[in-house]
Amino acid sequence: MSQTLEAQQRVPDAMAGLRLDQAAAELFADHSRERLKAWIKSGELTVDGNPARPKDKVYGGEQLQLAAEVEDDTRFEPQEIPLAVVHEDDEVLVIDKPAGLVVHPAAGNPDGTLLNALLHHCPSLAGVPRAGIVHRLDKDTTGLMVVAKTLAAQTALVEQLQARTVSREYDAVCVGAMTAGGTLEAPIGRHPKDRKRQAVTASGKPAVTHYRVVERFRAHTHVRCRLETGRTHQIRVHLAHLRYPLVGDPVYGGRLKLPPGAAEPLKEILREFPRQALHARRLAFVHPGSGERVTFRSPLPDDMLMLIDYLREDHATMR
Template identity: 45%
Template sequence: MEKVDVPENLDETAPSPHRIQLPREWRGERLDRALTRLFGGHSRAEIQEWLAAGRVVLEGRRPAAKTRVAGGEWVVVDPPAAEDRDEAWVARPVPLDVVHADEHLIVLAKDPGRVVHPAAGHMEDTLVNGLLYRFPELAGVERAGIVHRLDRDTSGLLVVARTPHARERLVAQFKEHAVDRRYLAVVQGEITSGGHVEAPIGRHPRHRTKFAVVEAGKHALTHYRVERRYAGATRIEARLETGRTHQVRVHMAHIGHPVLGDPLYGGKRRFPGGLDEAGRAFVGGFSRQALHAGRLTLSHPVTGQQLTWEQPPPADMARLLAILEDSAT
């Protein structure tokens, strides 16, 4: 066998990108498993993220995680820089609303306006900063245990893995669409009945900060059910079967019923009918998407027990719903 450039449990201080020859005896092994053996400090889920982000090139092509290696071929791996990964995240006393916590997972109720991951402009006031402060052991878990996200201005339930094993199991559930996520939303216009939107989502071709239904996008499926109709607005429950960025917001806008208050996808604001002056002022000033992740069901990553959490909407959305109810009477 030819020399392997990088041994198992690769030294992260070595120059990047890494050029590695896969051992011939690994023939038939999944590529994500093979790379997890080489990069011993990273979980399989993180390796899969590298593959999805195009950070791995196998014999001149960008492979899928499930690719079976032939053995003996060369792979180039360019891991994210340390400043782009968990190592740069710091613990800070950010308030957390903990709904559930055991030795394997944590469930949070996220307030609107709170960013999940540190990023430019929000390096020390995010949920991750607060998690690292309150649960220091999360420093040893990839992405501080975060397995899914909510947009900054979307409120609701978020699950966090407390151990590497729990994170891998939870990530698998999300990939298998085995996690049931239900959103409460108020959308513009009157929807007559429930249904679903099955349309691929990808980057907007002109506005790179937005997403859109595009032919080359990733498969996305949203189910929705009408809970209450108002004059010019509808309260719905949306259930995600996939988890694309801005999925509910993009899909509802795509069918002509954008989420009320949505600054990216809402278009020209249409006021529900029957509002008094105070109600119209409140709705006019509602500057975030009226979207709340109110119900979460999953299997416990260790016991397998099916667990469900429910969380009422925060004060601003509760008041919006009350105003709409008053306008309907």
């Protein structure tokens, strides 16, 4: 089976000088660059209504128009993996992702992912690129994700992400007593020496995180973060850059720090916390079908609730 995909994007002036396939990969981010190159070559992706070549330069202001046939993706197997469904209708599916679930198959995780679970839950997602996934959470980050069930819904949600009108809010517990909230605007890209990590770097892509203090403890802080952009590991990288790394973060957390004089139960939970303490608590977007803005919320998971309880007790005891 196949579906017809129709979408269009205007090339922003900031992309002047890029190859067409590079610009298309940025503007139609839910499709692979190789697939976009094939559509350019076949004439299914045009520039101002005219055919072009992948290597042609863009100058800003052009209208890229995509009208392509998308075949069902049979590379990935449906697998019966439990999903916590928060909401489902004909256009979208909102799920509450648990810790430990990888979103998309990749080297080291060929199956057992959210994508495999989605294909089992809704077989028609085989006809939507990436089984409708439009944004990701790290393997050990919990919380809300929206999945598009149709090509039209996926296009609409990707456009909202690009326009920064999707609201994503996270709860985090970080190391250090943060004095006040703020906004960090610092570009994120590949770490210059460790390709598996991200870092704040001048050559990175723009990244903006708003953060505020929810509750301050002796040596830790419960923080609420709101994303304007969605770079890989953005909250983890930005808070570590501010020297407030997330509790339990195996990549950006640094050396374990225990509050002086802390009781043994708190020391134990800080030593053994199994993941970065990060939860996608709130998600809001314009529904692709109704055109109304919808909001979904997810309560803190048990492991973060327990961590905060121990930190609160320690703070009260040691004051």
